[in-house]
Amino acid sequence: MLKDYSGRYSSVGRRQKVRRRGGAVVRTDSGMLWKAIGVFASFAAVVGVAASLWLGWQIDSGLGELGTVRELRQEATLRNKTLLARRDGLHSREQVAASAARLGLYAPAAQQVRKP
Numbered sequence: 001m002l003k004d005y006s007g008r009y010s011s012v013g014r015r016q017k018v019r020r021r022g023g024a025v026v027r028t029d030s031g032m033l034w035k036a037i038g039v040f041a042s043f044a045a046v047v048g049v050a051a052s053l054w055l056g057w058q059i060d061s062g063l064g065e066l067g068t069v070r071e072l073r074q075e076a077t078l079r080n081k082t083l084l085a086r087r088d089g090l091h092s093r094e095q096v097a098a099s100a101a102r103l104g105l106y107a108p109a110a111q112q113v114r115k116p
Contacts, residue, residue, distance in 0.1 A: 089095060097107050 093108075100107055
């Protein structure tokens, strides 16, 4: 055994373990890799949750728009049917004859009334 200057004895074939003062911990490359993986996983989880919330909001607003469009289409169809019925009523032979009599005109002939 050889005596080194620290006052400890060591065997020839081994290296002596030396403690550093201050208790500083030396990180190896694998420790930094795990830290980087943890940061990346946390960032990916946050982005995933945010994307999920945004996608849910988009689906909800899209379904609301579809419901609104469907209601407007039904209302327009009903209004169109009502207007067509009124138009057909105004074009009837009886209605034209009544309007002509009110205005003091002759009753229309058979070919003068437009049929819907």
